[in-house]
Amino acid sequence: MAKVYSEEDKKRLKELFLESFQLNKTVSRAVRAVRGLSRSYFYQLIEEDPEFKQNYNDIRIGIGEDLEASAFQLVDKMVQNEDYSKPVLLITLLNANLPDKYRNNDAQSDDAKTIVSELRKMASKKSKAIKEAEELLDNDNK
Numbered sequence: 345m346a347k348v349y350s351e352e353d354k355k356r357l358k359e360l361f362l363e364s365f366q367l368n369k370t371v372s373r374a375v376r377a378v379r380g381l382s383r384s385y386f387y388q389l390i391e392e393d394p395e396f397k398q399n400y401n402d403i404r405i406g407i408g409e410d411l412e413a414s415a416f417q418l419v420d421k422m423v424q425n426e427d428y429s430k431p432v433l434l435i436t437l438l439n440a441n442l443p444d445k446y447r448n449n450d451a452q453s454d455d456a457k458t459i460v461s462e463l464r465k466m467a468s469k470k471s472k473a474i475k476e477a478e479e480l481l482d483n484d485n486k
Contacts, residue, residue: 357381358396366403408441419462435463
C-alpha cells in the first residue's frame with residue numbers, strides 16, 4: 345500500500361529533493377539521499393506540481409551549464425597539453441544534460457556546434473595518435 349503524505353510532508357520532501365539534487369547532480373542519487381522519497385514518487389510529484397517541476401528543471405539546466413563551463417575549460421587544457429583523451433565522455437554528458445543545445449539538431453547554438461566540433465576533432469586526433477603509436481610499436485617489434 346502506498347504511503348499517503350500530508351501537504352506539509354510533500355512540501356518538505358520537495359525541498360529536500362531540490363537541495364539534494366543540487367548537491368548530487370542526478371535524480372537517482374538525490375532520491376536515495378532523501379528518506380521517504382522514491383524515484384516513482386518523485387515523478388508523481390513532478391506531474392502534480394508545476395512549480396516543483398520548474399524548480400527541478402531550473403536546477404537541471406544549471407547543472408548542464410556547469411558541465412558546459414567545464415567543457416570549455418577542458419577543451420582549453422586539452423589544446424594546451426595536446427591531451428585529447430576525454431571528449432567522448434564530455435560530449436555524452438553535454439547531450440544528456442543540455443539536450444536541446446548539444447544534440448545534433450537545427451536549434452543547436454553556434455557555441456554548441458563549435459564546442460562539439462572541437463571535441464570531435466580532438467577525439468579524432470587521439471585516434472590518429474594511437475594508430476601512429478601502434479604502428480611505431482609494430483615497426484619496432486619487427
